[in-house]
Amino acid sequence: MNADADKRFLVAEIQRFCMRDGPGVRTTVFLKGCPLRCAWCHNPEMRGPGKQLLFYEKKCIYCASCELCKNGVHGFEGGRHVLDRTKCSACGYCVSVCPTGALEICGKEMTAREITAEVMRDAAFYGEKGGVTLSGGEPLLRKKSVSLLKTLKEAGLNTAVETCGFVDFGNISGAAKYVDLFLWDIKDTDPARHEKYTGVSNERIIANLKAADRLGAKTRLRCILVNGVNTDAAHYAAVAALLKSLENCEGVDVLPYHSYGGAKAEFIGLPDNGNDALIPSEEQIKEAKSVMTK
Ligand code: SF4
Ligand code: SF4
Structure with a gap:
């Protein structure tokens, strides 16, 4: 194992047998800390960088x-x-x-070696496609995440990273050597609206995505659908155009908003801001999928 295997990470949670965090059966490791403040955050307890x-x-x-x-x-x-x-x-x-x-x-401090050992407990279930996914929070917020991915890769694991893309590009390019698939969040294609609902513009996110694509990084776009926020034809068309512009993107996942994260906010002393009115209808989901994935 590499010398970085003793680097420490703050792990919010490890979920086993995940079916929606990349291909096959996966173990998802959630790391603490995120640079965005999405109005619909589904893991508010993972936003802060500390315990x-x-x-x-x-x-x-x-x-x-x-x-x-x-x-x-x-x-x-x-x-x-x-x-x-x-x-x-x-x-x-x-x-x-x-x-x-x-x-x-x-938030539990674990070394890369300890995280890898924990993930390997499920190795018998991964089959050809499954493996480990780093999520959060934002797993690429810190440069040292590259050493975690290197350690996981050296253990023979298929690796995926769910990223918001709003990080130093050096962290992405460093990680790319050890990542089989980036699950890249495109929360909105409109820069002003993105800033209004997440606290930051999407320009850096899109620029990083295109730069990662030029490096040959394999991606899937993950598009949350929030009724009344980004359920419009212009956004759907912009996602389709973005997909077309990428050489190494394998497709788009449309993820409907759910209010569970709002309820979780209460656990850290914030008001429950879950809002069922933001859940998109079946028709909206169908329409978004039909245009975005063209
Ligand atoms: S509330 Fe609990 S965790 Fe926080 S300082 Fe007191 S004893 Fe420690
Ligand atoms: S008062 Fe509530 S939170 Fe505190 S120790 Fe008792 S059960 Fe736990």
Whole structure:
């Protein structure tokens, strides 16, 4: 194994037997930290770069064991458990004393070697197509992710990376040597609208995608469909034109918005901003697919 195998990563979650994160059966490793702030984020607990305390209010029995937190994060007011998260250092003490699993730390430090060993536990299920997918958060946010991909590749794994593309191009070109498929998010083709709903323009994302394509990187475009935001003919046509302009892109996946991420926001103390009105209709999905994948 390479010398970088002992580099450490903050892993938010490892999901097994995933069928939608690339070809075949895959194990998906979610890394913490993302440069975007999508209004419809489905993994809000993975956006922050550091460890983070999650609180599942429905599991809390108000036993007050967690009140012993040395930073005074936990309190009880008017029959409710309230948290002052600004004081939390994510030390994990309260998690260890909670009897019901109402508290959890999102973010576990693991070396590339440890992540690879964890992924290899499922090797018997991968078959010819399956393997590992890095997701997040944004897995290419840090340059050292290249060493993780190198370690996974040296273990003989098929590798995919789900990226928002808003990262240093050096991280992408470095990773490309060890990545079989980039799942490239195109959240919107309109730069102003992209900035409004994600916090950044899409210009760098598209430029990085085209540069990766020129390098020969194999990609699939992943297009979230959000009713009333990007469910318009001009966007569908722009995705189709983008697909046509790429030499090494194998196709487009249309992913309908769902409101599950909104509910997850509550676990990190943010309001549930899930909105079922943003779910596209079957007709919209059909129309988007028929134009985008032409
Ligand atoms: S993780 Fe540590 S600092 Fe944060 S609330 Fe729990 S005990 Fe307090
Ligand atoms: S220790 Fe767990 S169950 Fe008890 S009050 Fe704290 S969060 Fe709720």
